Structures are given as structure tokens and as C-alpha cells.
Amino acid sequence: MSPDALKRGIRLLLPPIFWLGVWQLAAHLVGRELLLPGPVTVFRALGKLMQTRDFWLSAGLSMLRVFAGLTWGTIAGSLLALATHFSQWANAVLAPAVRMVRATPVVSFILLVYLWVSRAAIPAVISGMMVLPVVWGAVSSGLAGTDPALLEMGTAYRFSPWKQLRLIYLPSCRGPFISGLLTAFGLAWKSGIAAEVLCPPTHAVGTKLQAAKVALETADLFAWTLVVAALSLLLEKGLRLILERRAEK
Amino acid sequence: MITCRDLCFRYGEKTVLDYFNLTLPEEGITALSGPSGCGKTTLLRLIGGLQRADSGEILGVSPNEIAFLFQEDRLLPWRRVQQHITDVLPRNRRGEAGRWLAFAELEGEAKSLPGELSGGMARRLALARCAALGGKYLLLDEPFAGVDAERAVRMLQRLRDMGTPVLLASHQAQILAQADWVIKLDGPPLRVCSD
Numbered sequence: 001m002s003p004d005a006l007k008r009g010i011r012l013l014l015p016p017i018f019w020l021g022v023w024q025l026a027a028h029l030v031g032r033e034l035l036l037p038g039p040v041t042v043f044r045a046l047g048k049l050m051q052t053r054d055f056w057l058s059a060g061l062s063m064l065r066v067f068a069g070l071t072w073g074t075i076a077g078s079l080l081a082l083a084t085h086f087s088q089w090a091n092a093v094l095a096p097a098v099r100m101v102r103a104t105p106v107v108s109f110i111l112l113v114y115l116w117v118s119r120a121a122i123p124a125v126i127s128g129m130m131v132l133p134v135v136w137g138a139v140s141s142g143l144a145g146t147d148p149a150l151l152e153m154g155t156a157y158r159f160s161p162w163k164q165l166r167l168i169y170l171p172s173c174r175g176p177f178i179s180g181l182l183t184a185f186g187l188a189w190k191s192g193i194a195a196e197v198l199c200p201p202t203h204a205v206g207t208k209l210q211a212a213k214v215a216l217e218t219a220d221l222f223a224w225t226l227v228v229a230a231l232s233l234l235l236e237k238g239l240r241l242i243l244e245r246r247a248e249k
Numbered sequence: 250m251i252t253c254r255d256l257c258f259r260y261g262e263k264t265v266l267d268y269f270n271l272t273l274p275e276e277g278i279t280a281l282s283g284p285s286g287c288g289k290t291t292l293l294r295l296i297g298g299l300q301r302a303d304s305g306e307i308l309g310v311s312p313n314e315i316a317f318l319f320q321e322d323r324l325l326p327w328r329r330v331q332q333h334i335t336d337v338l339p340r341n342r343r344g345e346a347g348r349w350l351a352f353a354e355l356e357g358e359a360k361s362l363p364g365e366l367s368g369g370m371a372r373r374l375a376l377a378r379c380a381a382l383g384g385k386y387l388l389l390d391e392p393f394a395g396v397d398a399e400r401a402v403r404m405l406q407r408l409r410d411m412g413t414p415v416l417l418a419s420h421q422a423q424i425l426a427q428a429d430w431v432i433k434l435d436g437p438p439l440r441v442c443s444d
Contacts, residue, residue, distance in 0.1 A: 156317045156319075157337050158337075159336075171325070
């Protein structure tokens with residue numbers, strides 16, 4: 001192994017080893033697995049969970065719900081941004097409502113939506129509601145930042161409104177849209193899981209978290225939390241790769 | 250024939266045009282020359298309908314009959330060279346894109362993005378896009394800035410062959426020498442020194 005590869009390997013492994021050590025030490029000092037199980041116990045619990053069909057079903061359905069929320073929130077946020085940018089009336093009516101959604105705590109929405117839709121649909125509805133204002137803000141700032149010189153060119157060269165949108169406005173929004181979508185994804189994931197905890201559907205990561213808490217299965221609680229964090233990181237990385245590849249094209 | 254009658258235009262406190270009058274030839278290539286900042290670009294923008302005069306009138310042409318080349322290239326960084334041409338052509342004339350790339354001597358760059366072009370190439374593409382758009386009149390603001398003299402003269406000849414009257418603003422001596430008419434301007438406020 002070359003010295004550079006060795007250095008890279010150490011740099012990659014050192015932080016997780018350090019934090020696992022801190023975790024093990026803290027668990028040892030606390031001395032009660034019910035309050036703080038050590039990493040070995042948690043990874044053993046995770047291993048057991050991964051052998052069950054329910055684990056994969058719950059993780060898969062949770063991802064599906066979050067992606068459903070991300071999809072409708074992105075579409076609605078983008079359409080609203082177009083409406084509020086191009087119509088003063090739409091801006092006067094809709095912009096305060098979107099800002100209100102952005103300012104309202106997610107828990108309030110979860111409890112309200114619980115009254116209106118089925119439990120299985122709540123995480124997708126909540127994820128979408130968290131995504132919508134972020135995407136709206138990103139697309140709005142992209143539209144507002146469109147180069148006026150290019151717009152003047154489009155008008156002088158007799159571009160139709162659709163052509164102006166397709167060739168000038170939308171490409172100008174690409175950068176803010178991608179960074180907004182990545183931020184929105186993190187929010188969608190966290191709020192979707194929170195909705196699953198408060199309004200547990202049949203198969204869901206949030207439901208399992210809640211069940212582990214009620215049964216005082218702290219190791220399982222930690223294991224599911226690890227699953228949530230790992231999935232969030234992996235999916236965000238995947239989404240970033242896809243968006244960057246599309247932007248390069 | 251384009252006629253500017255008693256045109257007045259101010260930028261804040263600065264008077265750019267003060268009862269300016271001019272009649273332009275109906276055919277051939279007419280060049281406007283004059284020092285930077287004298288008001289040539291403003292005059293072209295007013296004729297092209299991109300700005301409105303404070304008073305006065307422009308007769309003989311409407312903005313949707315004009316193809317305007319801006320002083321800056323104003324290319325779309327995300328569109329390829331050939332797409333810039335097809336973007337301004339109606340659907341039934343998209344096959345002409347190759348002809349316009351040849352006009353700009355950019356046949357080998359059809360798939361390039363504007364960021365991959367030199368300054369002169371970008372200028373030629375902007376000019377080809379404007380010419381492809383076409384109209385009753387071509388208004389060109391510094392059309393050959395950054396283009397080498399020989400190529401500029403060749404492209405000017407191709408513009409002449411199109412038969413569309415051209416009004417251009419330029420500082421380049423070799424372009425002025427090829428024009429059918431040269432109108433020398435001074436200002437601001439803009440005034441005709443000689444034609």
C-alpha cells in the first residue's frame with residue numbers, strides 16, 4: 001500500500017473509530033444498557049433486525065412515502081413559484097400562505113393532517129408540505145435572478161412565452177433548484193419519519209422507533225435511529241449524484 | 250425607408266437625443282460611426298423598439314420587422330451553437346441551420362457550447378443568429394467586434410448578398426470602408442456630422 005493510500009485510509013477511518021470509542025466509553029461510564037447501550041449491543045440488535053422481512057418492508061415503505069412527498073412538494077413548489085413570479089395577484093394571494101407553511105412547526109401540521117387524511121398517507125403529505133416552501137423559495141430566487149439581458153434578447157428575437165420559459169427561465173433556475181431540492185430532501189426525510197412516529201402507519205421506520213421506545217428496547221431504538229441516519233445520508237448522496245449528472249448533461 | 254423625426258431621449262440628467270432627425274437609405278449597408286458614448290447604441294435601440302423615445306417618432310418600420318444584434322453577444326450558455334440558430338428559425342426552416350453556420354464559418358462547432366468558443370466565434374454566432382431571424386431590416390450594434398478583419402469583410406459581403414438593408418454601428422475602419430453609406434455622428438446629444 002502506498003503512503004498516500006495509507007494516509008487516506010487513516011483519515012477515512014479515524015473519525016468513526018474515535019466516535020465509536022467515545023460512545024463505548026460513555027456507555028461504560030453510564031453502566032445501564034437501558035439508558036445508553038454500547039455500539040456492540042446496538043450493532044448486534046441491528047444485525048438481528050436486518051434478518052427480518054419486516055425491517056426491509058418498513059425501510060422500503062418509509063422511503064417510498066418520503067419520495068412521494070418529495071415529488072408532490074417539488075412539483076407544487078415549482079408551479080407555485082412560477083405562478084407567484086409571473087402574476088402579481090398570485091403572489092399577493094399565495095406567497096403569504098407559503099411563508100405561513102414555512103413558519104409553522106412540523107408537529108402542528110402532523111396533528112392537523114391526522115384529522116384529515118388516513119394514517120398511511122400522513123408522512124407523504126407532511127414531507128411534501130416541508131418540501132414545498134423550500135422548493136418555492138429556491139425556484140423563486142432562480143426566476144428573479146434570471147439575466148434581464150437574456151430576457152430582452154428573447155423578446156427581441158420573438159420567443160414565445162413558452163420558449164422564454166423553456167430556454168431562459170428554467171435553465172437559469174437549475175442551480176438554486178438543485179441546492180433547494182437537496183435541502184428539501186433532508187427536511188422531507190426528517191419530517192416524514194417524525195410523522196410516522198406520531199401517526200404510526202403499519203409498516204414504517206417511525207412506527208418501529210415508537211414501538212422500540214414504548215417497549216424500552218433501547219438497543220432497537222438506537223438501531224432504527226442508525227437506519228434513519230444512514231438512509232438519509234445514502235439517499236441524499238444518490239440524489240446529489242443524479243442531479244449533478246443531469247446538470248452536466 | 251426608416252425616418253427618425255424629432256427624436257428626444259434622456260438618461261436621467263443626460264440628454265442623448267435632442268430633436269434628432271435622420272432618414273436612412275432603403276437598401277444596402279449603412280454604417281453609423283462616431284465616438285464611444287455619442288448615442289449610436291441608443292439610436293439603434295430606439296429604432297429597434299427596445300426603448301421608447303421621450304418624444305418624436307420613427308416611421309417606416311415596426312419592431313417586429315427588425316432583427317437586432319445587441320452590442321453584447323447574449324448567447325445562452327446552456328444551448329449549443331446549432332441550437333442558437335434553430336431557436337430563432339420557424340419549425341419548417343430548421344433545416345437551414347447548416348447554411349447559417351456556414352455563414353458564420355462555424356460548421357465545425359455545431360455541438361459546442363458558447364463557453365467553448367473564442368470571443369470572435371461567439372460574436373459570429375450572435376450575428377448568424379440575428380441574420381437567421383431575419384426581417385425587413387437588420388440593425389447591428391458592433392457586429393464584428395473581436396472578429397478578424399478578413400473574416401469580417403467576408404461576412405459583410407454575405408450580409409450584402411442577402412439583400413436585406415443593414416444599419417450597423419461600427420468603429421472598425423475596414424467595415425466602414427465596405428459600407429455603401431457612412432453616417433458620421435457626434436454627441437451627446439447625438440448629431441449628424443456628415444453622410
